[in-house]
Amino acid sequence: DARVTQTPRHKVTEMGQEVTMRCQPILGHNTVFWYRQTMMQGLELLAYFRNRAPLDDSGMPKDRFSAEMPDATLATLKIQPSEPRDSAVYFCASGFGTAYEQYFGPGTRLTVT
Amino acid sequence: RKEVEQDPGPFNVPEGATVAFNCTYSNSASQSFFWYRQDCRKEPKLLMSVYSSGNEDGRFTAQLNRASQYISLLIRDSKLSDSATYLCVVIKGGADGLTFGKGTHLIIQP
Numbered sequence: 001d002a003r004v005t006q007t008p009r010h011k012v013t014e015m016g017q018e019v020t021m022r023c024q025p026i027l028g029h030n031t032v033f034w035y036r037q038t039m040m041q042g043l044e045l046l047a048y049f050r051n052r053a054p055l056d057d058s059g060m061p062k063d064r065f066s067a068e069m070p071d072a073t074l075a076t077l078k079i080q081p082s083e084p085r086d087s088a089v090y091f092c093a094s095g096f097g098t099a100y101e102q103y104f105g106p107g108t109r110l111t112v113t
Numbered sequence: 114r115k116e117v118e119q120d121p122g123p124f125n126v127p128e129g130a131t132v133a134f135n136c137t138y139s140n141s142a143s144q145s146f147f148w149y150r151q152d153c154r155k156e157p158k159l160l161m162s163v164y165s166s167g168n169e170d171g172r173f174t175a176q177l178n179r180a181s182q183y184i185s186l187l188i189r190d191s192k193l194s195d196s197a198t199y200l201c202v203v204i205k206g207g208a209d210g211l212t213f214g215k216g217t218h219l220i221i222q223p
Binding site for chain 2: 042044045048056059102
């Protein structure tokens with residue numbers, strides 16, 4: 001049963017620290033998405049890649065967030081420096097082609113104090 | 114106006130009843146529509162796509178009304194296991210990322 005995996009599942013850090021979240025998409029999927037979910041805003045698309053190339057990161061605060069795909073099996077989302085307002089659940093999802101069907105990972109629950 | 118709007122609920126429904134909820138979208142260029150389901154503290158999972166002609170999957174029926182820019186989800190013979198948050202999802206033409214509504218919380222009561 002192929003699944004998207006994300007690490008860490010939980011992260012508590014202090015304001016100003018760097019946070020790196022990792023995602024392993026389903027093998028064979030060529031499109032990877034990063035979403036953030038909060039009670040106030042719901043689920044928001046931050047960025048996505050196709051064939052490892054960034055296609056859209058307009059939803060991501062550029063000054064502190066960065067997303068990369070160093071290889072086809074790993075996507076990373078980095079926050080530096082982190083702020084309390086970044087506290088949320090960060091989901092990675094993968095799909096194939098136009099990615100109309102996306103498979104979500106279990107999420108990373110981030111708390112910034 | 115938000116891109117995708119849903120009544121947050123909660124909808125409290127007795128087991129066995131039929132429940133329906135709608136979702137409105139603001140961008141008339143939206144091309145693809147879905148319902149996702151999210152259980153508490155879990156990831157969203159695709160429930161069903163929504164086609165212009167309407168579609169049914171077991172106890173679930175989805176409809177699209179392009180003229181009025183809304184989609185609907187009907188659940189018949191509801192089960193306790195249907196309790197979840199149902200997320201309306203829209204893809205704009207030319208885009209890949211999903212635009213989510215904030216979800217409708219459904220509670221099926223025994």
